[in-house]
Amino acid sequence: MAEDCNALSDEAFRRLFRDWVQANCPPHLRNMRKQRPLFGEVADWYRALAQKGWLAPTWPKEHGGMGLTPAKHIIYVEEWGRLGCPRIPDHGIGLVGPLLIQYGTPEQKAHYLPRILSGEDVWCQGYSEPNAGSDLASLRTAAVREGDVFIVNGQKIWTTLAHGANWMFVLVRTDRTAKVRQNGISVLLLDLKSPGVRIRPIANLRGETDFCEVFLDDVRVPAENLVGELDRGWTVAKSVLGHERIFLGAPTRPEYALGRLERLAEARGAFADRAFVSRYARLRLDVYDLASAFERFANVLRRGGELGADVSMLKILATELYQRITEEMLTIAGEEARFADDLEAGNEQIDAMNLFLDSRAPAIFGGANEIQKNILAKAVLGLPG
Amino acid sequence: MPRAIIDDADGTLALLRQSATQFAARHDGPSGLRSKRAQESDIDRQTWTAMAEAGWTGLLLPESLGGAGLGLGEQAVLSEALGYALVAEPLALVCVPAAILLANAPPSPERTRLAAGLASGDRVVVPAWQDPTITIGRDAAGLVLNGDLRFVDGARSATDFLLVVAGVEGAMLLSVPADQPGLSVLSRPGVDGAAISSLSFSACRVATDRVLDRRDSREMLLRGPLLQARLALAAELAGIACGALDRTVDYSKTRVQFGKPIASFQAIQHRLVEMWMDAELACAALVRAVERLSAGDGQEAHLAVLAAKARAGDAAVSIGRRAVHLHGAMGYTDECAIGLYLKRALNLSAAFGQPESLRLEFVARERAA
Numbered sequence: 001m002a003e004d005c006n007a008l009s010d011e012a013f014r015r016l017f018r019d020w021v022q023a024n025c026p027p028h029l030r031n032m033r034k035q036r037p038l039f040g041e042v043a044d045w046y047r048a049l050a051q052k053g054w055l056a057p058t059w060p061k062e063h064g065g066m067g068l069t070p071a072k073h074i075i076y077v078e079e080w081g082r083l084g085c086p087r088i089p090d091h092g093i094g095l096v097g098p099l100l101i102q103y104g105t106p107e108q109k110a111h112y113l114p115r116i117l118s119g120e121d122v123w124c125q126g127y128s129e130p131n132a133g134s135d136l137a138s139l140r141t142a143a144v145r146e147g148d149v150f151i152v153n154g155q156k157i158w159t160t161l162a163h164g165a166n167w168m169f170v171l172v173r174t175d176r177t178a179k180v181r182q183n184g185i186s187v188l189l190l191d192l193k194s195p196g197v198r199i200r201p202i203a204n205l206r207g208e209t210d211f212c213e214v215f216l217d218d219v220r221v222p223a224e225n226l227v228g229e230l231d232r233g234w235t236v237a238k239s240v241l242g243h244e245r246i247f248l249g250a251p252t253r254p255e256y257a258l259g260r261l262e263r264l265a266e267a268r269g270a271f272a273d274r275a276f277v278s279r280y281a282r283l284r285l286d287v288y289d290l291a292s293a294f295e296r297f298a299n300v301l302r303r304g305g306e307l308g309a310d311v312s313m314l315k316i317l318a319t320e321l322y323q324r325i326t327e328e329m330l331t332i333a334g335e336e337a338r339f340a341d342d343l344e345a346g347n348e349q350i351d352a353m354n355l356f357l358d359s360r361a362p363a364i365f366g367g368a369n370e371i372q373k374n375i376l377a378k379a380v381l382g383l384p385g
Numbered sequence: 386m387p388r389a390i391i392d393d394a395d396g397t398l399a400l401l402r403q404s405a406t407q408f409a410a411r412h413d414g415p416s417g418l419r420s421k422r423a424q425e426s427d428i429d430r431q432t433w434t435a436m437a438e439a440g441w442t443g444l445l446l447p448e449s450l451g452g453a454g455l456g457l458g459e460q461a462v463l464s465e466a467l468g469y470a471l472v473a474e475p476l477a478l479v480c481v482p483a484a485i486l487l488a489n490a491p492p493s494p495e496r497t498r499l500a501a502g503l504a505s506g507d508r509v510v511v512p513a514w515q516d517p518t519i520t521i522g523r524d525a526a527g528l529v530l531n532g533d534l535r536f537v538d539g540a541r542s543a544t545d546f547l548l549v550v551a552g553v554e555g556a557m558l559l560s561v562p563a564d565q566p567g568l569s570v571l572s573r574p575g576v577d578g579a580a581i582s583s584l585s586f587s588a589c590r591v592a593t594d595r596v597l598d599r600r601d602s603r604e605m606l607l608r609g610p611l612l613q614a615r616l617a618l619a620a621e622l623a624g625i626a627c628g629a630l631d632r633t634v635d636y637s638k639t640r641v642q643f644g645k646p647i648a649s650f651q652a653i654q655h656r657l658v659e660m661w662m663d664a665e666l667a668c669a670a671l672v673r674a675v676e677r678l679s680a681g682d683g684q685e686a687h688l689a690v691l692a693a694k695a696r697a698g699d700a701a702v703s704i705g706r707r708a709v710h711l712h713g714a715m716g717y718t719d720e721c722a723i724g725l726y727l728k729r730a731l732n733l734s735a736a737f738g739q740p741e742s743l744r745l746e747f748v749a750r751e752r753a754a
Contacts (some may be wrong), residue, residue: 018420024612042727052733131563177599277745277748278744278745279740281744281747282744283747284744284747284748284751285692285695285696287746288670288692288747289666289669289670289696290666291667291694292669292670292692293669293675295388295668295669295672295673296665296668296669297671298518299390310665313661313662313665314733316662317662317666370655373654373655373658373659374651374654374745376658376661376662377654377655377657377658380658380661381386381634381654381657381658381661382634382638382651383634383637383648383649383654383657384638384645384648384649385640385647385649
């Protein structure tokens with residue numbers, strides 16, 4: 001790779017990245033309505049990034065990544081969002097890569113990492129189960145060692161983009177007798193083309209199929225596909241997300257929704273309505289202050305520090321704010337809020353209902369907001385259990 | 386537990402925070418407010434003198450005028466720490482705008498005298514500008530004032546007033562001695578116990594050498610003082626929010642019902658977390674305002690200060706409300722200090738622009754740009 005991005009000033013890197021994205025992210029993929037496109041829908045963008053060497057911002061350079069510092073990574077993510085680039089199937093880049101780089105064997109790294117960068121392997125994340133959602137540690141999908149394979153039986157659910165993936169990294173129970181439930185869980189790399197795997201997409205409230213059920217019946221997984229130590233998968237899984245946790249609470253989504261609300265309000269003359277302006281002002285200031293709070297945590301990273309559990313507050317604030325903004329869109333839509341399709345706003349279409357429905361999800365996934373509050377109560381305020 | 390994290394390369398802010406905390410240990414905030422209420426006063430002279438000795442009454446005044454010559458980062462840290470301990474002398478309400486009004490005025494002997502008195506604590510120099518119904522006439526001896534100014538803090542203790550008034554000659558900054566004939570002070574009890582006053586002028590004569598500054602409009606005189614005062618109030622309110630939060634967290638860990646500390650119940654835990662998030666947001670908004678205003682007083686600074694004052698006011702009041710509730714019946718007693726946090730928050734949140742009007746001003750400003 002030609003540039004050492006970390007050596008550039010923040011502004012120079014921002015410009016470099018923005019200019020390149022402007023020139024190379026296909027226009028028809030910008031500001032896609034679809035939140036989670038499949039690999040095939042965004043393959044051109046994925047490959048353009050891969051060719052430039054900019055697909056994996058945080059992977060070390062020796063593994064084909066950019067090796068960006070957290071400060072530069074924040075810029076990368078901010079510009080990506082601002083320029084309306086589509087989300088790519090990023091479980092391989094964001095989760096499997098860091099997992100293998102930290103815990104993988106040399107053979108695992110050599111085999112899987114290049115295949116992620118080339119797009120040959122598309123990964124999904126097998127965590128939640130029908131009876132293990134917020135209480136993930138109660139998961140029951142079992143892996144039993146038989147010779148040099150694990151036999152896996154069970155069911156995963158809410159597996160995002162499983163129907164577009166060919167591999168899944170999966171949390172399985174390898175010791176049913178462990179006294180502490182978090183012990184006895186392991187991480188396996190599972191080939192979704194294996195016999196015994198059945199994937200059923202699930203339609204969501206927006207009528208899209210972002211997530212799936214994955215049924216596993218006597219699936220044979222080679223023992224060498226274990227990542228990290230046997231029965232220590234909980235620690236492995238938890239440690240993968242480092243500074244990236246800040247992005248769960250990025251102000252990007254609320255900012256985008258607020259922009260849409262403003263367009264709708266302008267087109268409908270709502271800014272002449274004092275009651276609306278009062279409600280809008282509250283939302284506007286909430287977005288503004290969320291950005292201030294995001295900066296507070298970003299500064300921790302810029303100064304070389306590590307994020308604590310307190311960063312979860314951003315996730316709660318950002319997701320609830322996104323919801324409230326979309327609710328306001330439906331309020332000013334009046335009786336038109338009865339429709340499923342988009343609203344006219346001058347010469348634009350505003351997908352108010354689509355955003356309202358979309359905003360239901362982030363408050364639930366990645367640890368429901370109530371779970372985040374439980375964590376904050378213990379880890380930050382030191383409240384008794 | 387939350388704090389504003391402001392760049393502090395040489396550690397001066399940490400030292401200042403430490404001395405404010407030590408100060409609060411010697412000058413108990415809640416009892417100070419209670420004695421103001423009992424005495425119908427607005428400034429505690431003993432505490433005030435100690436603050437002047439610490440350099441705080443003239444913190445923002447340039448050294449050339451006898452002040453400490455410190456910046457708004459220092460003021461924010463100080464106000465936040467005093468708010469945290471509920472030490473309620475009106476530094477943000479009185480000293481900050483007075484210092485900036487004087488610093489912005491052209492040199493004059495009167496300015497020098499007032500600035501020196503403000504910094505040393507020998508004089509209590511109190512700005513007054515709100516809700517003016519003042520008319521300014523002239524006679525052979527100088528100006529003649531008639532009318533009222535409202536919402537003046539520290540007026541009962543003032544030695545001098547700094548009036549920001551406007552007439553046909555434009556806007557001016559006037560210095561008026563507190564014992565000037567024709568000036569009367571009418572006080573009402575503030576919600577937190579400190580008196581708030583109106584100044585009433587009836588054929589009050591002011592010599593022309595007491596005109597400290599002249600501009601085209603009151604807004605031009607008030608722009609800087611108001612920005613800085615709102616910022617300091619945001620800091621004090623953020624401190625009040627954090628202080629009320631910490632007291633409530635501590636209380637809920639020790640209060641036992643059903644055989645357990647009430648802090649172990651999820652309903653209580655989630656409320657406390659929500660209060661903590663509001664306090665964190667207030668601190669983050671404050672930091673942004675300090676950074677923006679330090680970089681200049683343009684649009685970005687205005688927006689950031691409006692946001693910080695609105696956020697900190699809302700946070701302090703709403704945390705105060707929930708804190709009272711979580712203290713149970715104890716919280717509803719006058720004896721328990723948590724109610725004083727709520728009352729002080731109510732007072733300061735409504736001062737110099739309450740949150741709703743600040744938010745509307747923010748939006749109007751941003752959309753006009």
